Structure formats: C-alpha cells, structure tokens
Amino acid sequence: MTDSSTSDIFNGASNNNHLPTQEEDVLAALRTLLFNPEQIETSEQQTGEKNTSPNLEEDVLEQLRTLIFSPDDAQVDNVQQQSSQKNPAANPDEDVLGELRSLLVGDDYQKLTKLQERLDDPKLYAADLSQVLAEAIILRSLQDQQLAKALVPSIEEAIKVSVRKDFKILANALFPVMGPAIRKAIASALNVMMQSLNQTLNHSFSPQSFKWRLEARQTGKSFAEVVLLRTLLYRVEQVFLIHKETGLLLQHVVAKAVTTQDGDLVSAMLTAIKDFVHDSFHVHQSDTLETLHFGELTIWIEEGPQAILAGVIRGNAPQEVRAVFHDAIESIHLEQSNILHSFDGNTTPFEACRPYLEGCLLVQFEVKEPKPKNQKLIIGSVLGAILIAVGPWLFLYIRDQQRWANYLEKLNAERGIVVVSADKRHGKFFISGLRDPLAADPLMLISSANLSPAQVTSRWENYLSEAPKFVETRTKQVLQPPQSVSLKVDNNAILYATGYASAEWIAESKKLVQLIPGVNKVYLNIVDTDLRELESAKKKIENYEVHFLNGTQLLPSQDSKIQSLVKEIQKLSNSAQSINKGIRIQIVGHTDAGGSENANITLSQARAQKVLSMFVSQGLKATNFTTQGVGSREPLPDNLSKQGKIFNRRVSFKVFLTDTLNRKSDQR
Amino acid sequence: MIQKKICMVGAFATGKTSLVERFVKSIYSNIYHTTVGVKIDKKLVKFGEQELNLILWDIHGEDEFQKVRMSYLRGSSGYFLVVDGSRRYTLETAFSLQQRVEDAIGEVPFILILNKADLIDESEIDDAAMAELSQKNWTVIKGSAKTGLGVEEAFGTLAKKMLEA
Numbered sequence: 049m050t051d052s053s054t055s056d057i058f059n060g061a062s063n064n065n066h067l068p069t070q071e072e073d074v075l076a077a078l079r080t081l082l083f084n085p086e087q088i089e090t091s092e093q094q095t096g097e098k099n100t101s102p103n104l105e106e107d108v109l110e111q112l113r114t115l116i117f118s119p120d121d122a123q124v125d126n127v128q129q130q131s132s133q134k135n136p137a138a139n140p141d142e143d144v145l146g147e148l149r150s151l152l153v154g155d156d157y158q159k160l161t162k163l164q165e166r167l168d169d170p171k172l173y174a175a176d177l178s179q180v181l182a183e184a185i186i187l188r189s190l191q192d193q194q195l196a197k198a199l200v201p202s203i204e205e206a207i208k209v210s211v212r213k214d215f216k217i218l219a220n221a222l223f224p225v226m227g228p229a230i231r232k233a234i235a236s237a238l239n240v241m242m243q244s245l246n247q248t249l250n251h252s253f254s255p256q257s258f259k260w261r262l263e264a265r266q267t268g269k270s271f272a273e274v275v276l277l278r279t280l281l282y283r284v285e286q287v288f289l290i291h292k293e294t295g296l297l298l299q300h301v302v303a304k305a306v307t308t309q310d311g312d313l314v315s316a317m318l319t320a321i322k323d324f325v326h327d328s329f330h331v332h333q334s335d336t337l338e339t340l341h342f343g344e345l346t347i348w349i350e351e352g353p354q355a356i357l358a359g360v361i362r363g364n365a366p367q368e369v370r371a372v373f374h375d376a377i378e379s380i381h382l383e384q385s386n387i388l389h390s391f392d393g394n395t396t397p398f399e400a401c402r403p404y405l406e407g408c409l410l411v412q413f414e415v416k417e418p419k420p421k422n423q424k425l426i427i428g429s430v431l432g433a434i435l436i437a438v439g440p441w442l443f444l445y446i447r448d449q450q451r452w453a454n455y456l457e458k459l460n461a462e463r464g465i466v467v468v469s470a471d472k473r474h475g476k477f478f479i480s481g482l483r484d485p486l487a488a489d490p491l492m493l494i495s496s497a498n499l500s501p502a503q504v505t506s507r508w509e510n511y512l513s514e515a516p517k518f519v520e521t522r523t524k525q526v527l528q529p530p531q532s533v534s535l536k537v538d539n540n541a542i543l544y545a546t547g548y549a550s551a552e553w554i555a556e557s558k559k560l561v562q563l564i565p566g567v568n569k570v571y572l573n574i575v576d577t578d579l580r581e582l583e584s585a586k587k588k589i590e591n592y593e594v595h596f597l598n599g600t601q602l603l604p605s606q607d608s609k610i611q612s613l614v615k616e617i618q619k620l621s622n623s624a625q626s627i628n629k630g631i632r633i634q635i636v637g638h639t640d641a642g643g644s645e646n647a648n649i650t651l652s653q654a655r656a657q658k659v660l661s662m663f664v665s666q667g668l669k670a671t672n673f674t675t676q677g678v679g680s681r682e683p684l685p686d687n688l689s690k691q692g693k694i695f696n697r698r699v700s701f702k703v704f705l706t707d708t709l710n711r712k713s714d715q716r
Numbered sequence: 717m718i719q720k721k722i723c724m725v726g727a728f729a730t731g732k733t734s735l736v737e738r739f740v741k742s743i744y745s746n747i748y749h750t751t752v753g754v755k756i757d758k759k760l761v762k763f764g765e766q767e768l769n770l771i772l773w774d775i776h777g778e779d780e781f782q783k784v785r786m787s788y789l790r791g792s793s794g795y796f797l798v799v800d801g802s803r804r805y806t807l808e809t810a811f812s813l814q815q816r817v818e819d820a821i822g823e824v825p826f827i828l829i830l831n832k833a834d835l836i837d838e839s840e841i842d843d844a845a846m847a848e849l850s851q852k853n854w855t856v857i858k859g860s861a862k863t864g865l866g867v868e869e870a871f872g873t874l875a876k877k878m879l880e881a
Contacts, residue, residue: 291791292791293790293791294719294721294771294790294791294792294793295721295771295773295791296719296720296721296771296791297719310758312719312758312769312771313756313757313758313771316721316756316758316771316773317754317756320753320754320756320773320788323785323787323788323790324753324754324785326787327785327787392718393718393719393720393793394717394718394719395717395718395719396717
C-alpha cells in the first residue's frame with residue numbers, strides 16, 4: 049500500500065466533490081481495497097510499478113474479507129495458517145469485527161445475509177423463481193429455440209406417462225382439435241382423388257354427363273362433385289343427441305312431416321344396441337358403432353367423449369353429411385363441456401344445442417334419369433336429346449318454310465298477282481310485287497297458307513292485268529250490263545256481248561267499251577229490247593182478223609174485237625214513238641171464193657175501208673193506215689166449206705215499223 | 717326436465733317386465749315373455765312441481781346360461797333388484813347381482829322388490845332369508861305385478877332416493 053496509490057484512490061472516489069472527514073477517508077479507502085481491487089490495479093499500471101507489492105497484500109486483503117464477511121471459514125483458515133504465517137489480524141475479537149463490518153457496509157450486510165438465505169432455501173428460491181418463470185420462458189423463446197429443444201425429452205416423457213396412466217384424458221383433450229385436423233387431411237386427399245376422377249370422367253360421354261358438365265360449369269363445382277351429388281338421394285329425418293353414459297336423450301330434432309317413435313326410447317335402445325354390440329363381439333375399447341343399416345334407413349352415429357349424435361337417414365347420404373354430424377358433436381362438446389361433465393339428468397340446458405342438430409337435418413334429391421346401356425344407345429340418346437332439344441324449333445322452322453313456299457306458290461298461281469321479290473330475314477318474311485285490284489287479296493292467302501300475318505311484311509303496287517278474266521270483270525264493272533246480257537272476253541282480248549238490252553244501254557256501252565283497258569275488239573250482238581217489244585206487239589196486231597157477214601156488214605161479235613184492236617194499235621203507236629219509230633198498218637180486205645173476182649176486189653176494198661173508217665172513228669190517225677183489197681187471191685186454207693167461206697170474208701192487218709229519225713236497227 | 721335411467725335386474729322370470737308393464741301401462745298379462753337383451757320403457761312421474769322422466773331399462777333375466785351385461789347398467793341412477801318370492805334361489809341371484817352392479821357402476825340407490833307377493837302359499841322366503849335381508853339394511857318392498865301391490869310405492873321410493881342422492 050503506497051501513498052501515491054491511496055491518493056489516487058481518493059481522487060477516484062471523490063468525483064462528486066465530497067470533502068470527507070479523516071475517519072471516513074480511511075473507511076472509504078478500506079472499502080475500495082476490499083470491494084474494488086481492480087481500481088487499485090489500474091492505478092498501479094498507471095504509475096508503472098508493476099508487480100512491486102503483489103501477492104502479499106492481496107492475501108492480507110483476502111483474509112480481511114474472509115474475517116469480516118465469512119467469520120466461520122476464516123477461523124478455520126487461521127488455525128491452519130498460524131504456524132507458517134504471521135497475520136496481524138489473526139483471532140480478533142468478534143465484536144471488533146462486527147463493528148468493523150457495520151462500519152464498512154452498514155445495513156447492506158443484513159440485506160446480503162437475507163439474500164443468501166433465500167438462495168439457500170429451495171422453497172423460497174422456487175417461490176422466487178415462479179414469479180419470473182413465465183416471463184423468462186417468453187424472453188428465452190424470443191431469443192432462440194434452445195428452450196424448446198431442451199423441453200422436448202421431458203414433454204415426450206410426460207405424454208407417455210399420461211397415456212399410460214389414462215389415455216382418455218389426452219384423447220378427450222385432443223378430440224376437438226383432432227377432428228378438424230384429420231378432416232382437413234382427408235379433404236385434401238379426397239381432393240386429389242376428385243381430380244383424378246375428374247380426368248377419368250372427362251373422357252366418358254353420356255347425355256347425363258353432358259347435363260352434369262353443364263351443371264358443374266354453372267355451379268362452379270367440379271364435375272366429379274356434381275356426379276357424386278346427383279347420384280345420391282337422402283334425407284336426414286331425425287337427429288338425436290344422447291348422453292353417452294346414461295343413454296338419456298339430451299335433445300331430439302325431427303325433419304318436417306316425419307313420423308317418429310318416442311325419442312327417449314329410441315335413444316335408450318340405441319345405446320343398448322351399442323352396448324350390446326360392444327359386449328358381444330369383443331371389439332376394441334376405442335372402437336364404436338358408427339352405422340346401422342335397416343332397409344333404406346341408415347343410422348349414423350358420431351361419438352364424442354360425453355355425448356353421441358345419431359342421425360336417422362333415409363337413402364344414401366354422402367360422407368360430407370357425416371362431416372356435418374362430426375362438426376356438430378364437436379361444437380356441442382366445445383360449448384357444453386361443463387354441462388356434459390356434470391350431467392345429472394337435467395336436459396333443459398341442452399336446448400342450446402338444437403341449432404347444431406337442426407343443421408344436421410340435411411336433404412338431397414336425385415333427378416332420376418334412365419341410364420343408357422351401351423354406346424349405340426348413348427349415341428341414340430344423344431341424338432334423341434338433341435332432337436328433343438332442337439326438335440320443336442326444327443319442326444317450326446320446316447313448317448314455316450313449307451308454308452312460305454306454299455304461299456308463294458299460291459301467289460304465283462293467282463291471276464293478277466306478280467311477285468317481284470320474296471325474302472326471309474331474321475325469321476320474318478318479306479314480299480313485294482304487283483297486284484291487280486281485282487285479284488285475290490294476298491292477306492287472305494296468308495291466312496289460307498296458315499302463316500301468321502304478323503310474320504309477313506308485304507308491299508303491293510297496283511297494276512291492271514290483261515288476263516281475260518280481269519278484263520271481263522272490269523268490263524262488267526264499267527258497263528253494268530243487265531242480266532239479259534252476257535259479256536265474254538276471249539284470250540285474244542275480244543269482247544263478245546250477247547243478249548237483250550235497252551237501246552239506251554246499248555248506245556252507252558258502245559261509247560264506254562272503247563275506254564276499257566285490255567279490250568282489243570268488240571262484237572256486240574245485243575237485241576234491242578224495245579224493238580223486240582214492238583215486234584211482239586206488231587205480231588199480236590197481225591194476228592187479228594175482222595170477219596164479215598156479207599158485203600161490208602161485220603159479224604155481230606166483231607165490234608169488241610175492233611175495240612181491243614184499237615187499243616193494241618194505240619199502244620204500239622206509243623211505244624214506237626218512244627223509240628223514235630213510226631208505224632204503218634196496211635188493212636187488207638178479203639172475200640170468199642164465190643162471185644167474180646172484180647166484184648170481190650171491190651168488195652174486199654170496201655171491207656178494208658170499212659175497218660179503217662171504224663178505226664178513225666175510234667180516234668186513230670188515218671195517215672198511219674193504208675187499205676188494200678185483194679179479193680179472194682189470198683184465201684185461207686179452207687175456202688170451200690161454209691165455215692171456211694165465213695172465215696175468208698175478212699180483213700187482215702200488216703204492220704210496218706218505220707224509222708222516223710236516222711236511227712238504224714243493228715238487227716236489220 | 718329431469719331424466720333418470722333405472723334398470724331392472726334379477727334372475728330370469730322374476731317378473732321384471734311385468735312390474736314395468738304394471739307401472740307404465742297399468743296392465744298385467746299371465747303370458748310369460750322372456751326378455752332378450754333389453755327392453756326400454758319410460759314413465760313420467762311427478763313430485764309436486766318436479767317432473768321426473770324415468771327411462772326404464774328392463775334387462776334380460778340372469779340364469780346359468782346368460783349373465784346380466786353390466787354395460788347395460790352404465791349411467792343408471794338407480795335400479796331394482798327383483799326377486800321371485802316363490803323361488804328362494806332368485807334371492808341369492810339378487811345378492812350376487814347387487815355385488816356385481818355395485819362393482820360396475822358404484823353405489824347408487826336401489827330397491828329390492830320381493831315380487832309375486834300374491835303367491836303367499838308358495839313363498840319360499842323364510843325367516844332366515846328375511847334375517848339375512850334385514851342384516852344388509854336394504855330397502856325391501858313386497859310387491860305384485862299381478863295385483864299392483866307395492867309397485868307404485870317401489871318406483872316412487874326409488875325415484876325419491878335418486879333425487880335425494
């Protein structure tokens with residue numbers, strides 16, 4: 049120990065400008081020597097006095113430390129070292145040491161002692177450690193993997209021990225986790241299978257597969273999924289939640305319109321069956337009854353640690369239904385774990401499980417379709433299906449085409465209609481052409497061809513057809529002939545008119561016929577009805593004969609004859625006048641064959657005059673009459689018998705019609 | 717709703733099924749039906765406000781060929797030991813069954829029914845047997861499925877015991 053070194057130490061310790069007293073200085077120096085020897089070494093290096101006061105001082109300091117802080121050890125050491133070494137501080141009074149201790153470290157020593165005790169006592173140490181263990185583990189885990197590595201063997205061993213002791217504990221703990229994990233693995237395995245199935249099925253070809261493919265595309269499912277789905281038909285009719293140990297029914301749901309037995313009994317019986325199977329066939333403890341088949345009924349049982357879920361299914365359900373069951377029983381266990389554990393027969397809390405059970409009431413219907421037995425049938429069915437699919441359209445298309453052709457044919461055959469263009473665009477028919485107004489109505493033809501008028505758009509321009517039929521009709525329309533006239537137009541467009549008509553009509557027609565289009569030539573052979581009437585009246589008059597007794601004496605009955613004769617002549621005269629005709633009546637006197645001819649001529653002349661005078665006396669104009677006596681030169685056939693002679697003594701009439709104007713009868 | 721599982725155990729032809737029929741349907745038939753496996757019935761009983769749904773497991777009778785399956789008793793809240801009063805050995809069977817049941821499912825309430833009490837003349841339960849019974853300190857009820865004697869009492873007592881247990 050040197051002054052220089054001490055002063056150095058003081059300098060080092062008085063950084064906070066503290067001015068120590070003498071005692072305190074010594075104590076501080078001692079503290080430094082005892083607790084911070086490194087500082088002294090540093091100062092020694094600075095003064096360049098290496099190894100000048102080495103081990104001796106160090107040993108003394110060490111001994112002092114031992115005496116002060118571990119008095120028991122120090123005493124033992126001192127006994128050993130007494131003979132060989134001179135120690136100034138050997139065997140000091142314990143009180144002195146205690147005082148020195150309290151001077152040097154004060155309260156800190158008490159604290160140190162307590163700390164030591166805590167470290168030495170395992171219970172206290174464990175309690176201390178437990179305070180920081182969790183944080184320590186977290187901190188270490190953040191740093192590296194060493195902790196995990198170190199724990200592996202212990203944990204493995206712990207699991208082994210747990211399983212040996214009671215495997216159910218671990219199984220029950222893992223149950224909610226294992227299910228989803230396993231299903232996930234299986235689902236991915238199934239996925240791969242589905243894909244390969246897809247490839248296989250891609251090559252298959254059937255009408256049904258075509259349909260399914262379509263469905264797959266529409267629904268976004270894989271083809272195989274659709275195939276599996278479509279071949280299944282099932283309905284989950286009832287779901288039971290059963291307490292595993294007691295077989296008591298916890299909850300029961302039933303699909304609509306399903307008749308059921310008493311759920312309590314079914315539940316218990318199902319449990320009994322399970323037990324029976326278990327006992328009877330010596331199966332492994334962990335094996336469970338999973339499926340019961342009875343006709344088309346299947347009971348699927350999903351077992352959890354405390355409860356089982358049983359679904360009664362009609363038909364053939366896919367495995368995904370089982371997955372739904374599994375999910376349900378897992379969820380129920382997760383949520384109702386406590387109630388399940390402490391179940392004492394009270395089923396009311398399990399009302400909460402109803403939604404899970406109802407979620408299991410799944411249903412799937414199959415669309416039944418006949419399956420083709422071989423390739424030919426398949427192709428046949430495909431064609432059939434195509435035919436069925438496009439058949440109605442094809443039928444309508446062909447039918448419409450036929451009707452259209454039929455319509456065009458009819459139009460073309462029709463006189464007075466000229467089709468210029470016929471077309472079909474966007475399922476509609478378009479037609480344009482020329483049409484005589486007298487021709488048939490094309491719209492009527494549309495209906496008669498069974499086409500809908502809405503389907504056909506028509507455009508018709510009017511024209512005049514020269515077909516004889518139309519020329520004839522047109523002529524009739526223009527001339528308006530009376531019924532007694534018949535008009536005909538031949539292929540050379542010559543109009544033949546025959547029959548009777550009034551002179552007026554005839555005259556008018558002659559003018560109009562020139563204006564009718566399509567008539568090249570006219571042959572009129574029409575009898576003037578007025579003339580005809582005159583003619584008959586004339587004949588009627590000419591049939592009259594006035595008979596005489598003797599000389600110019602009329603037979604008594606002839607007066608009335610004269611009367612009616614006068615009327616006829618007046619009528620004829622009037623009629624003739626109306627058509628600008630004149631009449632001239634020749635009154636011819638006759639005698640019988642007796643007597644001389646000269647006398648007879650005279651007599652016959654006198655008889656004619658007699659009748660004329662009678663006519664005039666009746667008001668007829670004498671200018672219209674001429675008289676003539678022909679004696680017996682124009683006798684009647686019987687001129688010899690007495691009766692014949694009487695008939696020959698007569699007056700006959702000849703009527704002549706004359707044209708008063710320049711009117712000429714075509715007849716003549 | 718509280719549900720409890722009850723089992724009927726005993727030697728064969730002691731009248732377990734008849735007791736259940738009498739209790740559940742109030743009928744009795746002379747025709748003997750042997751129970752194969754297990755038959756299940758239920759009955760709703762009321763204790764004041766409390767409704768108790770008893771699920772009755774009528775287990776086949778025990779004989780030398782067929783032992784009662786203890787798995788059927790699992791989860792039982794109580795059981796009946798049925799003894800045919802006219803056949804002494806059925807009491808022995810009941811003793812052994814009781815032991816086995818207790819081993820399998822632990823201590824749960826039970827009642828011993830001395831059935832066929834209507835056949836007084838044929839009773840084989842002598843004083844010695846009765847002494848043995850009273851020594852065990854069990855609840856014993858004399859009953860008859862035929863007359864209905866003791867049936868309601870037996871079921872009611874067991875139901876109460878179960879609720880108290």
